[in-house]
Structure formats: structure tokens, C-alpha cells
Amino acid sequence: MSPTPCIALHEVRCAAEGRVLLEIDRLTINHGERIAIVGHNGAGKSTLLRLLSGFLPPSHGQIEVLGHSLSQPLPGADLRALRVELGQVMQGLHLVARLSARENVLIGSLGRVTGWRSWTRYFPAHEVSRAEAALQAVGLLPHAQTRADKLSGGERQKVAIARLLMQGPRLILADEPTAALDPSAAAEVCQLLVKAAAEATLITVVHNPALLPLLAERVIGLKNGRIAFDLPVAAVNDEKLLNLYRPDAAQENPLSSNDSRTTMELPCPGTA
Amino acid sequence: MRLASVLSDRALGPFSGRLGFLGLALIYLVLIAACLGSLAQEGELSLGRNPIANLLKTAGEFARPSFLDVWFGNPNLEYRSDDGILLRAENRQTVEMDYLAGLGRATWTTIRIATLGSLLGALLALPLAVLTARNLAAPKLLAWLAKGVLDVARSIHTLVFGLVLVGIVGLGPTAGILAIGLHSMGTYGKLFAEAIESLDMAAIDAVRSVGAGPVQVFFNAVWPSVLPQFVSSHLYIWEFNIRDSTILGLIGAGGLGLLITEATSLFQWGRLSTVLLVVIALVVSFDALSRRIRMALA
Numbered sequence: 001m002s003p004t005p006c007i008a009l010h011e012v013r014c015a016a017e018g019r020v021l022l023e024i025d026r027l028t029i030n031h032g033e034r035i036a037i038v039g040h041n042g043a044g045k046s047t048l049l050r051l052l053s054g055f056l057p058p059s060h061g062q063i064e065v066l067g068h069s070l071s072q073p074l075p076g077a078d079l080r081a082l083r084v085e086l087g088q089v090m091q092g093l094h095l096v097a098r099l100s101a102r103e104n105v106l107i108g109s110l111g112r113v114t115g116w117r118s119w120t121r122y123f124p125a126h127e128v129s130r131a132e133a134a135l136q137a138v139g140l141l142p143h144a145q146t147r148a149d150k151l152s153g154g155e156r157q158k159v160a161i162a163r164l165l166m167q168g169p170r171l172i173l174a175d176e177p178t179a180a181l182d183p184s185a186a187a188e189v190c191q192l193l194v195k196a197a198a199e200a201t202l203i204t205v206v207h208n209p210a211l212l213p214l215l216a217e218r219v220i221g222l223k224n225g226r227i228a229f230d231l232p233v234a235a236v237n238d239e240k241l242l243n244l245y246r247p248d249a250a251q252e253n254p255l256s257s258n259d260s261r262t263t264m265e266l267p268c269p270g271t272a
Numbered sequence: 273m274r275l276a277s278v279l280s281d282r283a284l285g286p287f288s289g290r291l292g293f294l295g296l297a298l299i300y301l302v303l304i305a306a307c308l309g310s311l312a313q314e315g316e317l318s319l320g321r322n323p324i325a326n327l328l329k330t331a332g333e334f335a336r337p338s339f340l341d342v343w344f345g346n347p348n349l350e351y352r353s354d355d356g357i358l359l360r361a362e363n364r365q366t367v368e369m370d371y372l373a374g375l376g377r378a379t380w381t382t383i384r385i386a387t388l389g390s391l392l393g394a395l396l397a398l399p400l401a402v403l404t405a406r407n408l409a410a411p412k413l414l415a416w417l418a419k420g421v422l423d424v425a426r427s428i429h430t431l432v433f434g435l436v437l438v439g440i441v442g443l444g445p446t447a448g449i450l451a452i453g454l455h456s457m458g459t460y461g462k463l464f465a466e467a468i469e470s471l472d473m474a475a476i477d478a479v480r481s482v483g484a485g486p487v488q489v490f491f492n493a494v495w496p497s498v499l500p501q502f503v504s505s506h507l508y509i510w511e512f513n514i515r516d517s518t519i520l521g522l523i524g525a526g527g528l529g530l531l532i533t534e535a536t537s538l539f540q541w542g543r544l545s546t547v548l549l550v551v552i553a554l555v556v557s558f559d560a561l562s563r564r565i566r567m568a569l570a
Contacts (some may be wrong), residue, residue, distance in 0.1 A: 019385055053481070082484035094478035098496045110484040118484075119491040162480075167482050 004067065004250045006031045006171055006201045007052060010092075012061035014047055014264055021047045022225045024061075031170070035193070035203045036216030036233070040245050043222040045205045046091075049173050052203070053088060054079050066171055084111030087169035087200070089177045097149035101140055101159045103255065104148050105131040108166030127166075134165035138192050154185035161189065164196045172197045174204040178211065190214040333541035337549060342366040371543065375531060380551055382527035385445050385520060386513040389452025394464075394506055396457040397422070401464030407471060418461070426458025429562075430516050434523045448525030452513050459509055467501035500569040507562035514558055519550050 003115040005148075007029040014022040029035055037045050051063060054070050063070040068082045088094075095104045109127045110118055117123060123131075135141045138158040148156060157177055164172060174193060177203040178186035190211050194202065204215045212219060212233055219236045221228040221244045228244055229236075302452040311317050320326065345364025352358055357555065403410040403418035410418075434451035439449050521529020528547055535544035 001553060035398065046554065080483040083481060086481075086483075088481040090474075090477070090481070095475045096475040096478055096493050096496060097472055097494075098475075100501065104478075107479055107484070108482055108494065110479065110482050110488050114485075114488075118488045163482070 005029060005064075006033070006066060007203075008062075008064045009051075012051070012058045012063055014044075014051060014056065015059045022051070022222075022227050024048075024227055025222075027227065029201060029203070031201055032123060032199075033037050033201055034197070034215065034217045035201075036219045037203065037205045038207070038209075038212070038219060038241065038244060039222035039228075044225040046175055047225075049175050049203070049205060051130055052171075053086060053173055054082055080111075084167070087164040087167050087172040087196075089157070089164065089174040090174070091176045091179050095148040095159055096155055097148060100145050100147055101151065101155075101162075102128075102131055102144040103112045104159050105134050107164045108134075108163040108168075111167065128215060131166055132164070134162040135159075137195070138162045138163060147184065152195075153180045154182075154189060157185075157189050158192060161192045161196050164193075169200055171201045172200070172203065176205050177205060178206070178208065183210075186211060186258040187214065200210050200227070209236075209238075212236065330541055333530060334545045336542050337545040338368055338540070338542040339372055339546045339549075341365060342372065369376035371546075375528075375547065375550060376533050378521070378526070378528045379554065381445055382517050383514065383554075384531070385448040385452060385525065385527055386517040388508065389449045389517065390456060390506065390510040390513045392449060392453030393460050393509070394502075396453060397460030397464055398535075400457070400461045402469060404461065405465045405468035407469050422458045422461035424458070425454055426462065428455060430455040431519065431523060434520050434525055438524055443524040443526075447523075447528050448527065449519040451520060451525070452517055456509050456513055456518075459512075460505065463505035464502060464511070467498050467505065470501075472497045503569055504566045507566055511558050511562050513554070515551075516557050518554075 005028045006117055007027070009024050009027040011026070012022065012024045013020065029100050037048065040046050047056065050064055051058055051070065054065070054074055056069075057073045058071065058149060061071065064186060066082060066085050068069065068074065068078060073168075074082065077186050098105065099107075103121060106121070106123050106127060109123060109131070113123055113127060132141060132144060140158050143151060143155065148159060151159065160177075172193070177193060178189050186208065191214065193204070194215060202215070206212060206215060218230070219233050220230050221240065223234075223244055229240060231240075292501055308317075312520060328470050341364045343365070346363055348361045349362050350358055351360045351362075368385070378382055382454050383478065398417040401410060403414050404422065433454050434447055437447040437450050437454075443448065460532045475493040475497055476489060479489045517525075518528040518532070521531065522533050524530070528551060531547045532544065
């Protein structure tokens with residue numbers, strides 16, 4: 001346990017369009033932890049990740065991530081400084097479709113490489129060899145010159161992980177990194193992700209309980225925007241998960257229960 | 273879904289639904305009848321006195337393009353007056369050879385007009401496209417102004433621009449270049465704006481997520497996804513402009529159009545046929561080339 005935690009949330013509340021998306025009294029995550037976040041659709045999983053990555057400021061409360069306070073929207077330069085240390089693997093397979101796998105991996109070095117080299121994508125030789133090593137690590141070196149939109153879903157996710165290796169972040173946020181993958185590819189991507197996070201804190205949103213032991217030591221269950229449980233992975237059993245995913249009128253969000261029909265039709269920003 | 277259909281019902285008013293389509297079809301039929309009927313009443317629907325004979329005569333001359341004379345022409349064609357005095361003798365082969373050389377120069381002029389005009393149009397359109405692209409959210413007033421300029425440019429024909437410009441900058445290729453540039457600016461602006469609007473936001477997020485600054489985001493995400501579309505539209509309109517600039521000679525901008533005017537006003541269908549063959553070859557080969565490049569970029 002290090003003296004300053006990697007992430008600290010205190011009385012955080014996040015609301016949009018009259019609906020409470022997330023309400024967390026206290027949450028601390030230490031450096032090097034492996035966390036999985038589970039919960040039903042709209043439980044606030046993605047909202048939590050967006051809060052942590054500084055995409056979304058909280059309506060109320062204090063958030064500290066890697067020493068940056070995110071309670072107020074960060075100025076651009078600070079936000080970029082945070083993102084350099086923060087690796088993200090997103091649901092939508094976020095790659096630049098028209099660039100090759102290698103160039104996509106090299107994007108991970110943009111925090112270090114600045115000026116004309118980063119504009120012309122003429123990266124220094126040591127960064128290029130590092131990118132190739134990263135591609136080697138995920139087994140995609142033969143596809144280094146292939147354009148990202150010609151790769152399969154699993155390969156793209158591996159490129160995103162190679163980009164993480166390139167970036168070398170202290171905190172990795174992964175939002176359902178295996179959502180579009182078949183089971184064997186999903187397991188492989190999870191293993192690579194954990195390997196990439198060897199020296200970082202890893203927070204993953206997962207749906208598939210089978211992947212929990214691969215990805216996490218600690219599991220946080222979210223229900224209706226609140227933490228339902230926060231347990232070591234060994235203590236999470238089927239019953240707890242079933243409870244988490246079961247619709248539960250008694251614990252319905254007080255604001256949304258007033259008029260569930262309108263809130264259902266509302267576009268909910270940041271819900272998975 | 274329901275909201276959208278309600279809105280579109282309201283917007284289309286009486287023209288929605290099956291009855292509405294029938295109504296539209298009826299209006300269209302009435303319009304056609306009005307066009308045909310009024311032309312017939314004014315006696316403007318005639319095909320001339322002997323269309324078939326004229327067609328055969330013209331087609332016959334077309335079928336013998338003048339460039340064949342370079343090999344098959346009479347080397348000593350004599351022009352005599354009615355009483356048999358020799359007025360002039362010419363070598364058809366050298367005459368047509370010279371004509372071909374002129375044709376080559378005119379083709380080069382046409383290519384120059386189209387190429388420079390297209391580049392001018394593209395450069396003029398770029399800032400306007402940035403202003404009109406909806407996802408970049410430029411100030412409303414500027415966006416409207418830019419859209420207005422593009423719409424006006426697109427709706428005025430190159431030929432009309434050319435006629436006006438010949439009056440301003442005089443006869444010659446400059447007028448042609450400016451005319452092509454101003455008209456195609458409208459089309460470029462529309463296509464460029466669409467390319468910007470279809471920007472891959474996931475790519476931008478990907479680059480942003482590693483802490484890249486705005487300039488880095490531009491060069492690593494925006495540029496690679498927009499550039500191929502820009503190049504592809506550029507080639508497409510360039511090709512279109514090669515075709516368009518062949519007509520600009522009609523108004524004195526030079527190039528192939530000048531030869532077309534000359535040949536038509538002298539009823540030299542053989543020469544017109546030669547010029548048109550060059551135009552076709554030019555357009556077809558440029559089309560093949562640009563399609564190759566566009567496919568390589570896709």
C-alpha cells in the first residue's frame with residue numbers, strides 16, 4: 001500500500017438530465033491493483049471510467065486520479081498530461097482506421113514525441129523499434145504494415161494493447177475490451193492486457209464472469225449507479241452476480257423511479 | 273423513430289403517404305404535358321425538312337475523320353475555277369498534319385486550363401468547406417455565408433462564368449482557368465465538407481486518449497482520414513473539368529473548344545470527328561488513371 005492512492009473518490013455524484021448516473025461515497029484504488037467492474041447496462045460502469053479519464057466532470061464530489069484532481073474540468077494541458085499516464089482501451093475498437101498497425105502503436109508515443117516528428121509521423125528509430133517490440137509482444141509483428149481497418153476485431157484490440165505497451169501508462173482503463181470477440185480471442189486479449197498492465201493499475205469493465213479471475217483481484221459490483229459490493233475475486237460467486245444483474249424495484253434509483261418511462265427513452269450519456 | 277416519422281409527416285404535409293405520391297406523379301404528368309403541348313402549339317417540335325438525309329450525310333462525314341488524310345489524303349489536290357484555271361494546289365497530307373499539330377497544342381491548352389482551374393477551385397473551396405462542415409460548428413453567420421457562396425458557384429455554369437470573365441480578363445486561357453476554378457469551387461466545397469463530416473471520431477478519440485495535443489490530433493487522426501477523400505474528390509472533379517474545359521473554347525478561352533467551334537461553323541464534320549476522338553481519348557484515359565489512383569487510396 002503506497003501512501004497516496006492511485007485513485008480516490010469521495011462523495012462523488014454524477015447526474016445528467018435529471019437522472020443520477022453514479023453515486024459513490026468513497027472508493028480508493030491503490031497502485032498496482034487489478035480491478036474489475038461489473039454491473040447491468042446503465043449501472044454506471046462506463047460513467048465511472050469516463051469520470052476517471054477526465055472526459056466527464058462530476059456534478060459533485062472529489063476525484064483524484066494519479067495526483068490530478070478531477071473535481072473541476074481540467075485545463076487542456078493538465079488533461080493531456082493526465083492522459084499521457086493513462087492508457088485506455090475502449091469498446092469501439094479505437095484505432096485510426098487508415099493508418100497501419102505499426103503507426104497506430106506509435107500513436108502511443110505521442111506523449112513523448114513532439115514537434116514536427118509527431119506531425120509528419122516520422123518517429124525516431126528507438127520509438128519505432130519499441131513499437132515493433134510491442135507488436136511482437138502481442139503477436140502481430142507480421143501484420144505491422146497492415147492497415148487497421150483490414151485487421152479482425154481481435155487483432156485490432158491487440159493493436160490497442162500494443163499501443164498501451166508503447167505508451168507505458170501508470171493506470172489502464174479498459175471498457176469491455178472483449179465485447180466483440182469470440183471466447184478464445186477474449187481470453188487471449190485479457191491475458192495480454194494483464195501483461196501490459198504489469199507495472200500499472202488496471203481497471204476493466206467486464207460482462208463475462210468467466211473472465212473475472214483472469215483480469216482482477218478485486219471486483220466492484222455496480223447497481224443503479226451505486227457500489228453494490230467490493231470484494232476480492234475469490235469471494236464473488238454466482239449468487240452475488242445474479243443479485244447484481246436482477247432488476248430490483250426496491251433499489252431503483254429514486255430520481256428515475258418517479259417516471260421510469262421517460263428516463264428509459266432518454267439518451268443516457270456514458271452508459272454501457 | 274416515431275418522433276422522426278411524425279416530424280417528416282409534418283414536413284411533407286400533403287405529399288406523404290400513397291395518395292400523396294399519386295398526387296406528385298399527377299403533378300409531374302401535368303408538367304410533362306404542359307412542356308410538350310406548348311412546344312407543339314408553337315410549332316417548335318419539328319425535326320426539319322429532311323432529317324433522315326441530313327443525318328446520313330453528317331454521319332457519313334463523321335465516319336471519315338480528317339486525320340485519315342495524313343495517310344490517305346490527295347498529295348496534290350487541285351482547286352480549279354469553273355473554267356478550268358488552276359487556282360491552288362495543296363497537299364492534303366501536310367495540311368492535315370499541320371492540323372494535327374494544332375490539335376496537339378489545343379489539347380495541351382485544354383489540359384492546362386482544366387488542371388490549373390481544378391487546383392484553383394480546390395484551394396478556394398477548402399476554407400469554405402471547413403466553414404460549412406456541420407461537425408466543426410463554425411459560427412452560424414460565416415457558415416451560412418460560405419454555404420451561400422458555394423451554392424452560387426455551383427449553380428452558375430462554367431460557360432456563364434467564362435463569358436463574364438472573358439469580358440473582364442480578355443480572351444485566352446486565363447478566363448478559362450478562372451471560370452473552371454469558380455464553378456468547380458462549389459462542387460469541391462460540397463464534397464470536401466462531406467469528407468470532413470464523415471470524419472472518423474473514433475480515430476480522433478484514440479489519438480486524444482494518449483494525451484496528444486490538437487496539432488498532433490490533426491496530423492495523426494484528421495489528416496490521414498480526410499486526405500484520401502480529398503484526393504479522390506480532386507481527381508474526380510479534375511476529370512470532370514477536362515471534359516468541361518473542352519467546351520470553353522467556344523467562348524474564346526482557347527483549347528479544343530476553339531477547334532470545335534471552327535469545325536462546326538465550317539461544317540467540317542470530318543475535322544470535328546477528329547477533335548471529338550481526341551476529347552474522348554483524353555477523358556477515357558484520364559478516367560482510367562484517376563480510377564486507379566482512387567482505388568489505390570480507398
